[in-house]
Amino acid sequence: MDEVLTVRRWRRYGADRLYVTHETGARVGSVDLQSGEVVADDPVLEARVRRAAQAYLRSDVPELVLPVTSELASLDALEGLGTGLEAWLGDVRDGARSDHGLRGSPLGVRLERLADDGWETVHDVPLGRQGSVIEHLLVGPGGIWTVSERRHPGSRVRVAARTMHVDGRAVTYLRDARLEAARVQGLLQSVGCAGVHVRAALVVTGDLERDAHHPPQDALVVARHEVPNVFRRMHPHVDAARVKAIAGLARRRTTWAR
Structure with missing residues (x-):
C-alpha cells in the first residue's frame, strides 16, 4: 500500500x-516560498519534501494528497527540465516576486501585467490582528478592487445576483467578498482616502456560468482567463x-492594523 503525503499552503502575517x-499527521517538512528554504524533519526526507512541493506547485488545488511511490517518483524525469521546485523558487531568490508569496501565484502574475496600464497591485494585505488576509488589492484607473480566487477545477460554478453555487451547493463567496471590500473601504477612508469606493472581484477556476439577467450585485465574478483584460476594459x-497615493497607503501595514 502506498505511503500518502499531504501538502498544504499556509499564508499568514506575510509568511507563505x-x-x-x-x-498519520506527523510533519515531514516545509518549504518557505519566499526565501526558498527547505526544511525536513529528517534530512533523509529532504528530497521527498522537495518533490511533494513540486507536485503541489504544478497542480491547481488548495490541498494535495499524493501517494509517494507513484506521483513523487514520476517527477524524477522532470527535474532536469527547469520546471521543478528549484526553478519556481529561483524567481523568489532573484526578486521576481514581491516580499509576499501571492505575487508569484498564477493570479498574482496576471494582475502584475496591468502595471503598464497604470494599475498597482498589493498582495497579501493583512487585515487586523486576527490573521485575515486579502489575497490581492488592485488600484488603478478602473477603481479599487479586492481580488480573491476560488478554485473548483472540473466543477460547475453558477453565480446570480446574490447567490453562488458550486455543483449545486450554496457557498458564501459573494457575501465574504463584499464584506472584505467593505472593510478595506472603511480602513482606507479612516487613513484619509475620502470618497473611495472599493469593490470585490472573485476569480473562479471551474466551469463558470453567470446569470445574464441577474448579474452579481456589487461584485465582479470572472474566470481566471479573463484576467487581466477585464480590468483593462474598465x-x-x-x-x-490618486492611484499612486492610495497604493502607497495600502502598502503601509499601519493602514490595516486596526
Missing part, C-alpha cells in the same frame, strides 16, 4: 509556506496621482 505531512475614472 508549504507544509508536508504524513497520513472605464477610467481614477487619475494616476
